[in-house]
Amino acid sequence: MKNDNLIEVLNDLIRINNDRIEGYDKAMSNAENIDVDLKAIFSRMADQSRNNVNELTQEVMRQGGEPATGTTASGAIYRTWMDVKNVFTGKDRTSLLESCEFGEDAAQKAYESALASDAEMTAEVRQLITDQKSSLRTSHDMIKKYRDMHKAVNS
Template sequence: METNENAVEVLNDLIRINNDRIDGYEKAIAEVSDIDLDLKGIFQNMANESRENVTQLSSEVAALGGEVATGTTGSGKIYRVWMDIKATFTGHDRESILESCEYGEDAAQEAYDDALASDAELPADLRQIITSQKSSLHDSHDLIKKYRDAHQVVNKL
């Protein structure tokens, strides 16, 4: 039973980080200017990606006989407070919002790395799910970084 408990704990940590992403991107959608429709669309897609991840991970937790986590991580709450403080000083401009989102994406990558490096005995199918989600989230990270870098180049012109 301990194996299941450890696996459930790992999966619940990933559920929480995905909940952080959902909250973070919903906040980002609210903060970006109405003319930034491109970012609103990207942020909505990323929040939806995490909703799908949560659904998949929750199903696996239930299959292991565990209780599905709700809420977010402590670090996620700190991240959202940091976004609030940063917005107070820098405004709600594209670059600062993209930088905040990239910070959140870095945290998500770290959480998935930790899950894969965990001592928990994860069956091959769970490892595959985690690896697949991590890969998808890495693509999202790279997209945010690409937008941030492009915005910085345009501002230098």
């Protein structure tokens, strides 16, 4: 039996991961050539979301649904905010990291909403979402640590 509520929850997570991929691709292009460390981190985070999308897509298909391919409206707002912020603050490391942390916070909220939803999900699906949320939390904390470190160095 097709579980439309669960399919929608999973598709929302696909969209937020697609947002994250676009956000990190944008951050990579905005990073200076000397910011090789940041480019490597941003690339790893985009790849993390690509893997999440693959896992979520497989689950949507197992549920009999059509996997989402786009991004969220909030993701478009996030990318626009990043564009505006870069115009006013430049493309320095701290600004890029603050923008990325903003996106990481949005991803955490999306995963929290998914876990709190009333969609029926098996223990395996709940574990998939929990594992991805945990992995993204580790990424969030790394971005925050880098941001704090760069703020301290520039103070």
